Amino acid sequence: MPQxxxxxxxxxxxxAAGExxxxxxxxxxxxxENAIDAGSSAVxxxxxxxxxxxxxxxxxxxGIEREQIPLAFLRHSTSKIKSVEDLFTVTSLGFRGEALSSIAAVSQVELITKTNGDFTGSRYLIEGSKEVSLEEIGAPDGTTFIIRNLFYNxxxxxxxxxxxxxxxxxxxELMQRMILSHPDVAxxxxxxNQVKLQSSxxxxxxDIIYHLYGRDITKAxxxxxxxxELFKVSGFIGKPxxxxxxxxxELYFVNGRFIRSQILSKAIEDAFKPFLMQHQYPFTVLYFEIDSSLLDVNVHPTKMELRFSNQQELYREVQSILSAALVHRDIIPEVPVDTPKKNEMEVPKIEKVMPEPFEQKRLEEIRKAVRKDSPYEIKYPVSRPMGTGSVSSAEKLLTTIKSMQPEQTPEADIKNQPEQPEEQILTQPEGIRKEPLPEQSKKETEKELAKEAYVLREEETYGAKPEGSYEQGSFLKEEEMAKQKIIGQLFDTYWLVEYxxxxxxxxxxxxxxKVMYEKLKKQFEKKEFTSQAISPPIVITLSMREAEVLERFKEQFTKLGFEIEHFGGAEYSICGVPGNLYRLNTRDVLIDMLDELTDGISERATTDVILDKIASMSCKAAVKGSQRLSLPEMEQLMKDLMKLDNPYNCPHGRPTIIAMSKYEIEKKFKRIV
Structure with a gap:
């Protein structure tokens, strides 16, 4: 026997480090996370x-005081909490006291730190949990960790x-989430050796979303x-x-912490469900502030999971907030007629980078150089390292300016120039005619440089109408029908309307x-449910978990019109079903409801499953593509569509209407160049 x-x-x-x-x-x-907890404004x-x-x-x-440095690397040593009661009100990102000891156990760690009150800093070396040295050293305020040879042992x-x-x-990806979770930290x-991300x-x-995900997402x-009373939420959601x-x-942060939560994910996805097709997920950046006493963050060592004490209320409220934000927007996707095909060569997008901290000083030096009208070449530092993206318009402009200068570079001027890394110096291209810039061109050049220095211009992000969508509530208003001109039917499936x-x-x-779905849904929600007896009864076999869920929600099933009796063992008999769902596959409907309720997230699962079945019914009963409609039928369909709260998507998330602008069409015909 093993001892x-x-x-x-x-x-x-x-x-422990493996966890x-x-x-x-x-x-x-x-x-x-430790740096953020230490009150850092720049990391x-x-x-x-x-x-x-x-x-x-x-x-x-x-920083860390010198006498506390060795203690910081001991397991379960932390300054974040003092007692078990603090776990229920913890506001810091870290609190377990395991990070430094775990890192030191599997790597070679060098720590340089200095507090504001000390004249000198400290340098501490620890390898494989074994202390090597602790010495005094000159250092700026703050902390620097250097981790070498991770998992070497x-x-x-x-x-x-x-x-x-x-x-x-x-x-x-982690740094993207950190930048989003703490927008007030640079x-x-x-x-x-290449700058990949930078925030101000x-x-x-x-601004952060723009630089991380680009203009198209920011404008939508x-x-x-x-x-x-339950929570506070702010942020942005993307249009469908x-x-x-x-x-x-699908990003959301709770009290400054990025997490993954089945509750929040389901609330978000259920809100978007009427607007998205299957297997499509929304873009969200949401910030939740919840009383820490209502949370349990001590679930997993990575602290990526939370438990909520009131998850049902949280689910309902989040789902309601996001649904209202989407329903109250009149959004019709706008499709440009000259969208390139997938197999066509596309121009690569220029990667956007945040301006360097001393951008303004750099611009001033460039302006002086342009004004100087010097007969010598001057080498300018670029605002970004090479390799972080394509050359920006500002850099191209600088290259052109310098190419117009004579080639000679006096030795005295070289000595006066600050040394720059080789990859950060723009060299003069050959073969370009060198002429002095006119005074007017210099002034225009200065203006262009000032514009190009900051790739995020306010009007680009906030002012223009979002590309890829058309927001105009008047089109789908009954009083606007007189202004609409139905041109005709295309491919016996699509109707063309000029407005x-x-x-x-x-x-x-x-x-x-969509019209049929909303009609059936309204009947289902308003009607008093009646039970329709079925003969012979349908016998189903349930697992222990499914049976437990059925017993727990038996009252709700009875109100819906189901009559279910225990048949013995694991078998149950269905003797009656809701009258208005008589045509549906009863066995599948009930099993789907039990599956949805098993996760314990939403008590509305019974209604949600029925609505999904109604969506399938309306899809089968709706007029098909390639089926010709008369003009009066189309006019009536438009009237019915205008009465809906969300007329823009079918129950499965496909768009009902798209738009093309006159400008795009004229551009295709070369009327606009």
Missing amino acids: IALLSQETIDKI VIERPSSVVKELV TVEIKEGGVSFIRISDNGC TPARKKFLKSAQTEGTYIH FKFIMN GNGNIK LLPIAHES MISRGNRGY NDRLFIVDQHAAHE
Whole structure:
């Protein structure tokens, strides 16, 4: 028989480290959270080879006092909480006291730190949980961690890491979430000596979304702001046309912490369900503020999971808020007629980068150089490192300016220039005619440089109408029907309607399906349910969990019109079904309801399943594509569509109407060049 033995401290540390530190991104997450908890306003993260060989994280936080440094690397030592009661009111990102000890157990760690009250800093080395040295050193206020050779003493764990590029991508995604979760902190992320991400820390969430996800997404955002006794939420949700095929863009933060929650995900997805097709997920950036006493954050070592004490109320309120925000918007997707085909070559997008901290000073130097009209070449530093994206318009402009200068570079001028890294110096292109710039051109050049220096211009983000959508509530108002001109039917499926300066295309099947769905749904919601007896009864076999759910919600099933009796053992007999659902497959409807209720998230699951079945019924009964309608029938369909709260999508999320602008059509015919 195997003998019970106490594990060595080294083995214990490595087992504990395996729970917290899974890959390089885990190290970055823990140390960046520590930096934020330390009150930092600026955090820089630098990695090499996916973070396996090198990670450096610097902040300007409060630092660590010299005598407390060794203590910080002991397991379960923390300054965040003092007692078990503090777990129920914790507001910091970290609190378990496991991060530093876990990192030190599987890597070589160098710590440089200094508090505001000390004259000198401290340098501490620890490798594989073994202290190497602690010495006095000159250092700025704040803390810098340098992690080398991650998993050097646990080759089995290192073997399961992915490629350096993949591990770097994990850290890149993590830093995106960190930037979003704390918009008031200035972050900088450097990978293999190239700046990949940078935020200004000005607190403007829309600016951050623009730089992380681009203009198209930023222009298709809807603001969310709501406060109740239960929670406060703010942020943005994306319009249905920017949905994605996975949940990677479904982001939400609770008390500044990025989490994954089945409750919140279901509330968000159920709100978007009428607007999205199957297997499509919304874009969201939502910030929840919830009383910490109503949360349990001590669920998992990674702190990515939370438990809510009032999950049903939370689900209902979040789903209601987002549904209202979507329903009260009149959105018709606008499709440009000259969209390139997938197999056509597309112009690569220019990667946008936040301006460097000393951008203004750089611009001033450039302006002086332009005014100087010097016969010599001057080498200018570029505002971004090479490799972070295509050359910006400002950089091209600078190249052109310098190419117009004579080639000669006096030795004296070179000495006066500050040294720059080789990759950051714009060299003069050959073969371009060199002529002095006219005075007027210089002035225009200065203006252009000032504009190009900041890639995010306010009017681009906030002023223009979102691309890819057409918002005009008047089109689907009954009083506007007189202004609409039905041109005809296309392919016996689509109706063409002219209104103002737009051509609207209506899918007759999707539109009729939506009208029928809303009609059946209204009847279902208003009607007093009656039970329709069935003979012979349908006998079904349920698992223990399904039977438990059925007994728990038996009263609700009875109100809906179901008559269900225990038949013995695991079998139940269905003797009656709701009268208005008599044509449906009773067995499937009941099983689907039980499956939805099993997760314990939404008590509305019974109604939701029935509505899904109604959607299928309306789809089958609706007028089909390639079925010709008369003009009066189409006019009546348009009238019925206009009476709906959400006429823009069929029950399965497909659009009922799309729009094309007169401008786009004229551009296609070369009337506009």
